[in-house]
Amino acid sequence: METYFLTNKVKSLIKNAEEVSEGPVSPIDLYLGAALVKQGTLLEMYLLIEEKLHDLLVLNSTREETSIFHRDFSTPVTKRTESIWNKALEIKKHYNQTFLNEGHIIKAFYQHWTTEEQDLLHGLPHERIMEAVTTARDLLVSMNDYVKKETMNTGVALRRALKSDEPSLMEFAGRNFGEGWKETLKNGFRKEKIPIFLAWKNGRIIGFSSYDVYRNQKGIYGPMGVVDTERKNGLGSSLLHEALSDMKRNGYAYIVLGEAGPIEYYERECKARLIPLNPT
Structure with a gap:
């Protein structure tokens, strides 16, 4: 069985879905439960459907009688919900992430929603909802009150990258994250003071962080x-x-976290704040 973890927002989503459900938790319950979290990207989702939310809660009813138990839920779910959940886990795996987040779930819902679900949610700004919840978003961190968090990593050495580290980092990044990241990281090695930090363990790179390298933008x-x-x-x-x-x-x-994937992680780690989407 695959090992994975749930973000706090997903845990709240599940709790909300179980509360609004009138039977086994359905995919629509997941969808409405997500909006009712009202935090981060899910606050934007809530505001986009707020006017119709009451009607949706009234109209929503579970028509599928077959129910099953799922490890992540405390009440039964429908087979369709299990299918959507498994698709969300596949999306998480595709992005090489450890935590299942709300973006994975909403993306899976939209990729596999039924005609009946489309009819029930007719008239909602679905493109805006998908843009808000399922795409990588920019975050902002204020340095005014920032204090470095002290951490310990036994057996790991952290240091600024040297020019001689470039071949090792290129191999590591390409093997684990794709060729695109290699080209971006090369920008850092062209600078006098390389803005890249490496984690070494047993003589090999196991991680890195960087800044001022994406399109060479400061x-x-x-x-x-x-x-x-x-x-x-x-x-x-x-x-x-x-x-x-x-x-x-x-x-x-101020620092921009560009196209951040694990939004909740950065909110917790450095008090990052979501940069709102441009209004339309």
């Missing part, structure tokens, strides 16, 4: 990556704060 954090086997032990936090504290020393007042 004030943008990322990319950051940690090998799968070293996640969940605080290494990502250590790498994040090495870079952020360096940016603060260099005089940055």
Whole structure:
């Protein structure tokens, strides 16, 4: 069985879905439960459907009688819900992430919603909802009150990258995260003071963080990556704060986390705030 974790927002989503359901939890219950979290991207989703939310809660009813038990839920769910959940886990795996988040679930819902579900949700601004919840978003971090978080990683050495580290990092990034990241990270090695930090263990790179390398634009954090086997032990936090504290020393007042995937992680780690979508 695949090992994965749930973000706090997903835990709240599940709780809400179970509360609004009149039977086994359905995919529509998941959808409405997501909006009722009212935090981060899900607050934007809530505001986009707020006018119709009461009617949707009244009209929603579970028509599928067959129910099953699922490890992540405390009440039964429909087989359709199990299917959507499994699709969300596939999306999580595709992005090489450890935590199942709300974006995975809403994306899976929209990719596999039925005609009946489309009819029930007719008239909602679905493109805006998908843009808000299922795409990578920019976050903002204020350096005014930033304090570096002290972390410990036994057996791991953290240091700024040297020019001689470029071949090793290129191989690591390409193997674990794709060729696109290699080209971005090369920008860092063209700078006099390389804005890349490396984590080493047993003579090999196991993670990195960077800034000012994406399109060579100043004030943008990322990319950051940690090998799968070293996640969940605080290494990502250590790498994040090495870079952020360096940016603060260099005089940055605000930092943009560009196209951040694990939004809740950054909200918790460095009090990042979601940059709202442009109104239409």
